[in-house]
Amino acid sequence: MKKLKIDYVCVHNSCRSQMAEAITKTLASDFFEAYSAGTETKPQINQDAVRIIKNLYNVDMNQTQKSKLIDDIPQELDVLITMGCNVECPYIPTQHREDWGLDDPTGEPDEVFLETAKIIKEKMLDLRKRIESKEINIK
Numbered sequence: 001m002k003k004l005k006i007d008y009v010c011v012h013n014s015c016r017s018q019m020a021e022a023i024t025k026t027l028a029s030d031f032f033e034a035y036s037a038g039t040e041t042k043p044q045i046n047q048d049a050v051r052i053i054k055n056l057y058n059v060d061m062n063q064t065q066k067s068k069l070i071d072d073i074p075q076e077l078d079v080l081i082t083m084g085c086n087v088e089c090p091y092i093p094t095q096h097r098e099d100w101g102l103d104d105p106t107g108e109p110d111e112v113f114l115e116t117a118k119i120i121k122e123k124m125l126d127l128r129k130r131i132e133s134k135e136i137n138i139k
Contacts, residue, residue: 004078013038041067
């Protein structure tokens with residue numbers, strides 16, 4: 001099976017979607033080709049998110065990722081995940097789309113970032129399992 005192109009979309013592409021990209025690249029790069037993007041960008045990724053991902057996965061998002069617009073990623077995706085930004089995302093063709101409804105941890109204590117990272121990991125691994133079991137049909 002080919003790697004599936006997955007994009008995590010959030011408004012600013014600076015926290016949740018960046019965390020999801022890093023976690024997916026770390027734990028499921030054999031299955032997913034992961035991207036993240038937003039409808040706007042920030043000058044840098046949320047530094048609390050950077051620190052938490054560095055501590056959990058030894059990935060320095062300041063070195064491996066940057067805030068990107070939706071136009072900066074492949075437009076032919078297999079899976080599109082919105083992070084729960086309460087905004088209408090632009091149309092991006094995809095075979096499967098879901099919203100994970102995650103609250104933005106920006107400005108919250110580390111425990112909230114850790115919980116967000118845990119939820120992202122669980123949801124991503126569950127998504128993979130549903131695709132592999134053909135519960136979600138992606139060609």
